Amino acid sequence: MNLKKILKNGFLVLVVSLILTACATQKKVTTTGQLQGDVYTGSDTVKELASGVPDRVFFATNETVLTTASRETLRKQATWLRKNSDINVVLEGHADERGTREYNLALGERRANSAKDYLMTYGISSNRISVLSYGKEKPVDSGSNPLAWSKNRRSVTVKAN
């Protein structure tokens, strides 16, 4: 009898905790394929500045905050830039097509600058980095869907010389 009760209660607790964790994961970030939340995590369109150094970082909608993955990419870029002190870079900031043109120009500038600021905290001099916003003018993916938009919300590090 007691055992039955315990099992029953245990079962209830299990069900409740399952529901709770389900809620929790839904509230946090959903990882589906190449998206975490709505930040692109895939490798399509990503090029390399040097072997093992990806050239771009991605952003969430209307956001300019760097993700953990973005910071890792930028640290690799900083290491590479320290080794190649003769190379200057342009950070090209972009937005997706789901925003007004003028706001997106400002947003692209802000994204490129958040990448620039991070590179600077890893010892790259600001006079080696220039910033250029294209707003929504230069998408890499012409699709009108969340995955395409996530690839377009980006800051790309390009060699200036």
Place this chain on the structure above:
Amino acid sequence: MFFRYLFIFLFLLPIKVFALIEVDITRGNLNPLPVAVSPLAIDKASKDNFKRILNKKNLGLEISTIVENNLKQSGLFNPLNKEAFLQEPDIANLKPRFEDWNLIKAQALVTGKVTFVDEKLRVEFRLWDVLAGKEMMALAFTTVPSNWRRVGHIITDKVYERLTGEKGYFDTRIIYISEEGPKTNRIKKLAIMDQDGFNNKFLTLGNELVLTPRFSPTNQMVTYLSYFRNLPRVYLLDIETGMQEVVGDFPGMTFAPRFSPDGKKIIMSFAKDGNSDIYTMDLENRIVERISNHPSIDTSPSYSPDGKYITFNSDRSGYQQIYIMSSNGKNVKRISFGNGLYGTPVWSPRGDLIAFTKLHKGKFYIGVMRTDGTGERLLTENFYQEAPSWSPNGRVLIFYRETKTNAKGEGFSAKLWSIDLTGYNEKMINTETDASDPSWSSLLSN
């Protein structure tokens, strides 16, 4: 019951009989006024001369067609089929047989005459109230023959003004961005055309990215954003001379330019170190003034017609919203409080409304609100549309709309559209290429 009808009848009758025709443009017009636009009369010698100069077989007919198309586009008028006209153009212009025009249900009639005088184009035209059997207006003017399309627009403006009581918007031009090529590699050029899509001209070659052109109040200058040498800067272009100069040569990006209502200043955003603020530059003495100072994005500034206030777009609340402030940057006040994001505020030339773009639940809207943020009205909903620009009389908005691409990323297009302030009469404007970022000029004449 009978008496009630009689009462209404008696009440309406006097207005019909004694008042000349009037068109109400403040509400959506579902019954456009039937109007007959007679071909303008033309004598044989003038016909031959215009044919020689302009290569137009019958200039009188051509001009009347321009008037007809304009009236139709306005949505307020219903131009009647010329084939039903019973009276010859020359006689109609002297003395219309009103019963004939009445027969085809015309309520207003436009007649006129073009002649070739001293190498010039002379036009006279009349507007008649068919029901009252009266002349409402008669005007004549002379211009160079190459202006013949403008003649049609000026006639329309006069007819529109006489019938609605408000200035027209037909003798105007649109400056816009012509777009070609795949979505991922668009070639963009500065282009200008008449309000009806004719006389299209490209002002840049497409070598560099250009965006957001806006007219000066005198229509002679245009300010826009160019990526010349990959430096996004605000430029100034004189349309007549083709002279171009950079005005926003700051150490960063300058963008979102517009003229002040007196044409003496350019207001724009300047972005540096991840922050966009609003600045003005005096075009005479080149003095730069900082207007807004906030760590958020401040952009898309637009002056009130009296120059005392500025409406702009800011995300200082965390999201894109519309604000107004005094022209010195003081007294900043948020005015948009609805659900969704708001951008591209533009002050109406009448001063009473602000047009905007709104993004809500994945849809884009063009709307208007009063300058205190009340009375929000959404005029049109679509997958993507933005950047409204007012007609000079504040009755029509022009904007651009982009299509959703298919699963393969194909099928992208961008086109110019217009809609009445009433929310009715939505129309696509024909352009040779794809088009975006339209800006409406003020009236070219008077």
